[in-house]
Amino acid sequence: MLVAENITKRFAGVTALDKVCLEFPAGQVTAVIGENGAGKSTLMKILSGVYADYEGQIYFRGQPVRFASIRDAQACGIAIIHQELNLVPYLSIAENLFLGRELTTDWGLLDQKQMRRKTQELLTRLKLDVPPDTLVGELKVGQQQVVEIAKALLEESEVIIMDEPTSAISESEVAVLFGLIRDLRREGKAVVYISHKLDELFTIADRYVVLRDGHSIESGPMAGMTPDDIIRKMVGRDITIIRQQAGKTCGEPVVTVRDLCLRHPTRPNENQLKNLSFSVGRGEIVGLFGLMGAGRTELLETLFGLHHGRASGRVWVEGKETFFTAPIGAIKAGLGLVPEDRKRDGLVLGLDVQTNISLADLGNVEKTGLLNRVKEALLARKYITDLRIKTPSEKQEARNLSGGNQQKIVLGKWLATNPRLLMLDEPTRGIDINAKNEIYKLMLQLADAGMGILVASSELPEILAVSDRVLVLSEGRLTAEFSAAEATENAILKAAIPSTI
Amino acid sequence: MQLALPANSRPLLLKFQSLIALFVLCLGISLLSDKFLTGANFWNVLRQISVNVCISTGMTLVVLTAGIDLSVGSVLALAGAIAAGLLRNGIALTGPDLFIGFTVLGAVVAGLGTGTALGWFNGWVITRFRLPPFVATLAMLTIARGLTMLWTGGFPITGLGDSFDYLGTGWLLGIPVPVWVSGLIVALAVLVTNKTRLGRYIYAIGGSESAARLSGVNINRVKTTVYALAGALAAVGGLLVTARLDSAQPNAGSSYELDSIAAVVIGGTSLAGGRGSILGTVQGAVIIGVLNNGLVLLNVSPFWQQVVKGFVILLAVIIDKSNAKND
Known part of the structure; x- marks a missing residue:
């Protein structure tokens, strides 16, 4: 149904995917397996049209295709259920489902009745027992996930990609979802299933594809595999x-x-x-x-x-x-904490290197109650040298440095607090x-x-x-x-x- | 030479830019009116500007933390009215039949205290209940105006005496007193923003609140301080206005918050916080003041003055935006 050949995707010098080849046959559930950072999400974003700039070729039903946008991919019949919820909390379930593809009457007005009816059909199918007019914000996270799934099912899609669909839903909801996946399989759709939860994969998947460090490593039928086999394939690398x-x-x-x-x-x-x-x-x-x-x-x-x-x-x-x-x-x-999101939490990007380094302990650079720029510059220069921060000077805005050097500034800030x-x-x-x-x-x-x-x-x-x-x-x-x-x-x-x- | 260091030259260019704009503005007005370049007019303009400079200095601190203070105009009126009322009438307690008179100094301190307290309240509400500064200070705008009406009964308080009026009308060493006052405030604010922890934290919070928090900055304390300072500086403006007119007007300072935000924005401070300077704001205030003065001298109708001022603000922000993009 969907075949990817030699897909390569680079982000600012980092190769996220390197000549990845795989196929998703119709009427089967394919599990995509890999560690964090193996390239699963990037690959799914390419297949669903989020990233349009990549190398390689995608074939859909034997025809070469290239999606310029999510809408493009949707029109072809490829739907994705994202890991993060993409719903507007202050709109109702029906309004969310039809967001950007509203049905209209002959007068150009919204056809509320029709949309509500279709939403109700889908909710019944998904066994979510809430009225279509319920605001999404009032739903539990698990129910929101079901709405997200309904969104993907609204249009008759041939390929349905599910990225960690069970991360927020309860066991009974998982059972409903699996029932639904089996229905889709019977209807001859290709389902792509991504999950960290191995037992789920063994329950629902027919085939597996292993990604590792941006390479496609292996694929095959799920039957006859054990969790240990899968883990070995995910890891298997010399470090x-x-x-x-x-x-x-x-x-x-x-x-x-x-x-x-x-x-x-x-x-x-x-x-x-x-x-x-x-x-x-x-x-x-x-x-x-x-x-x-x-x-x-x-x-x-x-x-x-x-x-x-x-x-x-x-x-x-x-x-x-x-x-x-x-x-x-x-x-x-x-204690010192070098946070995960250094651009937001680690640094004040608009301030220079020296100001960022001294920020956590201004006592270091104070003299009679006033900040001393000379002391501050000396402190900054010490860490620029020690940590080999590549910057034209300590007066450079943090924003202009590379990721690695920014991280070193954050480290310098904490080392300055001893x-x-x-x-x-x-x-x-x-x-x-x-x-x-x-x-x-x-x-x-x-x-x-x-x-x-x-x-x-x-x-x-x-x-x-x-x-x-x-x-x-x-x-x-x-x-x-x-x-x-x-x-x-x-x-x-x-x-x-x-x-x- | 400057262009080799884009990060450092940008603020310089920006400062330069508004100075050029100011120069062109002065040149234009002086060509069109012979009353502009006179000593009397020079001091007159500076005296008028000094009130806005005081308010805008506080506003700059607030905006640098990515906040806004809409209440400065009303706080100015209340602080002025409190000082004037206490000076004129004192406090007469009916119960124990006690009368407390106020000296000029006492009245000034009471006015400043009022402004500081209202500003602190702004900061407390914003940090304690996590209200958007826009909403919290909008509420204070109404509250303080209402309190002013209650305190004055809707009538101006006049006859405040020469020693109080000296604050607004007096001269010291050949320079008007309000200019001294605003100059001193600017000098202190420049020191605080560039040379103290508080100043550093203000920029850090505006640049990235979460990074500042993770670096151990007490966000709530800094923000509360900044709003209290903005209130205190609005009160200074209130005292200057009251003293100059020898009268506390109940509707003094209406829409002053707009002139003050305009000065901040024209001065190149980003409303998103973290970027800008006190000296930029002073230039912004001077540009607005000169523009106002010039339009009056040229007999432009007050209605057109507002239109022109609005377009100047737009122009300034558009230029600032395109500068940021070229960064």
């Missing part, structure tokens, strides 16, 4: 291990955490973090691995005092019990390979100098490359802990994949 000084003794704990919980911001009966207990020792690099939504970022933010009011538990920093209600307390106690525990969230996302290695090396140096480091990442090779110890999070729970010697990709991934059904 350069920088760390792994097995048996390295680490100092006394810098930070100890007991029974840390974090309430869900909107669902009061649910916890995003569930009774986490662990510690990070002096000079130790602890890797924190988890899939999407496992709670990595939430854990770091909670430790940093960002979710005061929703968090509970006990925290000791260097033996002293504390609980931070705001970042300033955490900073004073010697932290005891440095927390890094996806420290090398979107950074080229050289800067990546530099940042790894830097982490090792800092640990050797006695700093505790907690690094959260969704990239296994990264975790394995630097960690002395690996903690695995899955749906807010710590599910495993490995020493550097015990840690293997298979074991970590197994512990990270949540089981649903």
